[in-house]
Amino acid sequence: MFRRSLFCLLFLASLLAWLQAPTLAAAPPSVTILTVKGAITPILANYIERGLEDAEQRGDEALILKLDTPGGSVQVMEEIVQSLAAARLPVVVYVAPSGAMAASAGTFVVLGGHLAAMAPGTTLGAASPVGAQGENIGSTEEAKVKNVLAAQVRALAQRRGEAATTWAERTVREAVAAHADEALALGVIDLIAVDQDDLLAQLDGREVVVLGQPRVLHTVGATVRPLAMNLGEQAVQVLVDPTIAYLLLILGINALLIELGNPGIGFAGAFGGICLILALMGLGMLNVNFAGLALIALAFALFVLDIKVQSHGILILGGLLAFVLGGALLFNTAYGSVSWVVILGTAGLSALVFVFLVGAGWRARFRPVAMGRETLVGQLAQVRGRLQPAGQVFVNGSLWRAITVDGQPVEPGQPVRVERIDGLTLYVRRV
Numbered sequence: 001m002f003r004r005s006l007f008c009l010l011f012l013a014s015l016l017a018w019l020q021a022p023t024l025a026a027a028p029p030s031v032t033i034l035t036v037k038g039a040i041t042p043i044l045a046n047y048i049e050r051g052l053e054d055a056e057q058r059g060d061e062a063l064i065l066k067l068d069t070p071g072g073s074v075q076v077m078e079e080i081v082q083s084l085a086a087a088r089l090p091v092v093v094y095v096a097p098s099g100a101m102a103a104s105a106g107t108f109v110v111l112g113g114h115l116a117a118m119a120p121g122t123t124l125g126a127a128s129p130v131g132a133q134g135e136n137i138g139s140t141e142e143a144k145v146k147n148v149l150a151a152q153v154r155a156l157a158q159r160r161g162e163a164a165t166t167w168a169e170r171t172v173r174e175a176v177a178a179h180a181d182e183a184l185a186l187g188v189i190d191l192i193a194v195d196q197d198d199l200l201a202q203l204d205g206r207e208v209v210v211l212g213q214p215r216v217l218h219t220v221g222a223t224v225r226p227l228a229m230n231l232g233e234q235a236v237q238v239l240v241d242p243t244i245a246y247l248l249l250i251l252g253i254n255a256l257l258i259e260l261g262n263p264g265i266g267f268a269g270a271f272g273g274i275c276l277i278l279a280l281m282g283l284g285m286l287n288v289n290f291a292g293l294a295l296i297a298l299a300f301a302l303f304v305l306d307i308k309v310q311s312h313g314i315l316i317l318g319g320l321l322a323f324v325l326g327g328a329l330l331f332n333t334a335y336g337s338v339s340w341v342v343i344l345g346t347a348g349l350s351a352l353v354f355v356f357l358v359g360a361g362w363r364a365r366f367r368p369v370a371m372g373r374e375t376l377v378g379q380l381a382q383v384r385g386r387l388q389p390a391g392q393v394f395v396n397g398s399l400w401r402a403i404t405v406d407g408q409p410v411e412p413g414q415p416v417r418v419e420r421i422d423g424l425t426l427y428v429r430r431v
Contacts, residue, residue, distance in 0.1 A: 028221045028222055028223050029060070029061035029218050029219065029221075029222045029223070030058060030059075030060045030061060030222060030223040030224075030225055031060055031061055031062050031063070031064060031200065031219060031222045031223070031224050031225065032051060032054065032055040032058070032060050032062075032063045032064070032225050032226075032227050033063075033064045033066055033196070033224060033225070033226045033227065034047065034048060034051040034063065034064070034065050034066065034227055035066045035226070035228065036048070036065060036066065036067050036068070036069060037068045037069070038068075038069060038070075038237070039069060039070060039071065039072040039240075040069055040071060040072025040073060040076050040077055040080070040105050040106065040109070041072055041073065041076060041237065041240045041285070042073070042076055042240075042285055043229075043233050043236045043237045043240060043285070044072075044076070044080075044237070045076050045079045045080050045083070046233065047229050047233050048065065048080055048083060048084075049083050051063060051227050052083060052084075052087050052089075052091070054227060055089055055227075056087070056088050056089055058225075060089055060225075061089070061090075061217060061218055061219060061222055062089060062090040062091070062092055062203070062217055062219065063087070063089060063090070063091050063092070064091075064092045064094055064196075064199070065091060065092065065093045065094065065109070065113065066094050066096055067093055067094065067095050067096075067100070067102050067106060067109060067110065068095070068096070068097075068100035068101065068102070069101070069102060069103070069104075069105070069106040069109075070101065070103050070104065070106070071103050071104025071105040071106055071127075072104070072105050072106075073105065074105060074149070076105070077105035077108050077109060078108075078152075080109055080112070081108055081109065081112035081156070084109070084112045084113055084114075085112065086211075087114075087210070088210065088211060089210065090114045090115065090208045090210055090215060090217060091113045091114050091115075092113055092114065092115045092116070092117060092199070092203060093109060093110045093112070093113035093115070093116050093117070094116075094117045094118070094119070094193065094199055095110060095116075095117070095118040095119060095122045095123075095124060095180075096117075096118070096119035096122065096193075096195075097119055097122075098119050098120055098121035098122060099121055099122065100119065100122045101122060101123045101124070102122075102123075102124050103123070103124075103125065103126045103127070103177070104126060104127050105127070106124075107124055107125055107126075107127040107153070107168070107171055108127065108152065108153060108156060110124060110188075110189070111153065111156035111157050111160075111168060111188070112156055114208040114209070114210060115190045115191075115203065115206065115208060116188070116189040116190055117189055117190060117191045117192065117193050117199055117202075118180040118183060118184070118189050118192055118193075119180065119192070119193060119194065119195070120180055120192060120194060121179070121180070122179070122180050123177050123178065123179050123180075124177065124178055124179075124180075124183050124188065124189070125167075125171040125175075125176055125177030125178050126171060126175045126176070126177040127149065127153065127171040127172045127175070146172055146173055149172045150169050150172045150173060153168045153169060153171065153172055154168065154169055156168070157169075157188065160187045160188060161187045163186045163187055164186050164187040164188045167186050167188060168188065180192050190206070191203075196224065200219040200220065200222055200224070201219075201220060203217050203219045204217060204218060204219045204220040205217065205218075236281070236282075236285070239278060239279075239281050239282035239285075240282055240285050240286060241282070242286060242330075242331045242337055242338050243338050243339065243342055244282065245279055245282030245283055245286060246279075246327065246330060246331075246338045246342065246343075246346075247342065247346065248275045248276070248278050248279035248282065249275075249276070249279040249283070249296075250296075250346045250350060251271075251272070251275045252272045252273070252274075252275030252276035252277075252278075252279055253272070253276070253296075253300060254272070254349075254350055254353050255268045255269070255271045255272025255275060256268070256269060256272035256273070256276070257272075257300070257304075257353075257354075258272075258353065259272060286331055288330065288331060289329050289330055289331060291326075291329055292325075292326045292327070292328070292329035292330035292331070293326065293330060294326070295322045295323070295325050295326030295329065296322070296323060296326035296327065296330070297326075298319075298322045298326075299319040299320070299322040299323035299326060299347075299350070300319070300350070301319075302315045302316070302318050302319035302322065303315070303316065303319045303350070303351065303354040304354075306319070306354070316351055316354075316355070319351065320347050320348075320351055323343075323346075323347040323350065323351075324343055324344065324347050327342075327343035327346070327347070328340075328343060375396075376395060376396060376400075376418050376421060376426065377418055377419070377420060377421060378417065378418065379395055379396065379417070379418050380395070380415050380416070380417055380418075380431065381393035381394060381395035381400070381402065381415070381416050381417070381418055381426070381428060382394045382395070382413065382414075382415055382416075383402075383410050383411065383412050383413060383414050383415075383416060384399060384412060385412060386409060386410070386411055386412055387402060387403070387404050387409055387410040387416075387428075388409045389403050389404040389406075389407045389408065389409060389410075390402070390403045391410075393416060393426060393428060395418065395426070400424070400425075400426045401424060401425050401426070402416070402425065402426040402427070402428045403425060403426075403427055403428070404416070404427075404428060404429065404430065405419050405427045405428065405429050406429065406430075408430065410428075410430050414430065414431075415430075415431045416428035416429060416430050416431060417429055417431050
C-alpha cells in the first residue's frame, strides 16, 4: 500500500513537471530600455552603469540604449564606452526618435555598442573636439586631441569594416556627419528601425559577440521594461546644466545679501542658502573656471562699495563689467554654456537689487541713531554752570551734568560739543 501511494505521488509530480515545462520554455525574453537625452554628463554614466547591472541581474536578453545627445565630456564618454565593452549582455545603441542625433561624444557611444541602429531622419557624427564654449582650440592642442580621439574611434569602428573605419576617423578630423541611410550604407550602423517594435523585430536572430562569446538575440515578443532615471539622478542632471547652476549661484548670493541688509533670518536667508547649496552641487560636477568665479565675487564687492562710497555710478558700472565677464568665463565645460541673454539679464537684475533693496537696508543699518541718548553725541550744547571741569550744560531741551574731556574750565554761555556719554554724564569739548 505504501509503495503504491509513493508511486502515485511520483507519477503526479512527474506529470506536473511535464505540464509546466512548456510554460517555462514559452516565457518571453525581456529587454531593458534606457533613455539618454541631453549632454553626456557624469550622472548619465552612472545611470547607464546602473541600468547595465540591473539588466544583467534580471537575465535580460539585451539592453537598448535610446540615445539623443549633442555630445559632452570626453572623459565621461570613455567611461560609458568601457562600461559597454564590459557588459555581460548585448547592448544595442539606438539613435531615436526621428530628428534625434548622436553627435560628438555620442558617436563614440554608438560605435561602442554591440549593435547600432538609427531611426529615419536622425544624424550621427561631427566628433571633432572643440573648446568649452564651442570654439576652436589651439592648433597644437587640437592636433594632440584629434590624434588620440582618432585612434580611439578607429579601434571602435574597426570591426565594422574599412569604409566605416575611414568615415569614423573623418568625423574626428573633419567633423563629417551622416544621416541614417548614409550610415547604414557605410556599415557604421547595423540597421534602420522606424520604432521600438520594428527594432525588436529586426534584432531577432542576429548574432553578436559578448565578451568573446557569440550570442544569438531572441527579441520577438520580448517584454520591454523601460528603466527611467530615478529622482536623484534627474535632480542632479538638472543641476549639471550650466545655466541652472549659474542662476542658482546668482540667486543665492543676491538672497543672502538681501538678508544681511535686512537681518532677521527670514525667507531671503533660507532661500539663498538652499540655492547656494544646490549651486555648489552642480558646480562640483562641472569644470568651473575660478577666474570667472572671482570676477563674479568682485562684481558683488563693487556693488557693496557703491553703497558706502559716493562713486556716482562708476563702481556699479565696474561691477556690471566684472559680472558679465565672470559669467562668460565661469564654465570650461563640454555640456554647454550660459547664454548671453541670461548673463546680461542677471547682471542688470543684481545691480537693481543692490540699488533698491540691499542698498536701502544697508544704508538704514549705518544711518545715525535717531532716538535715545546716543543721539546727543556730536550735538552742540550750551554751558549753564561753569565747567571746572564738571558742571551743567543745556542740550536738546534738557540740563545734563557734563565734564570737559581735556580738564580745562569753560565759562557759562560758551558752546561745547558732546563727545561721548557715560551713564547720565556727558563728556564735552569746547568748540
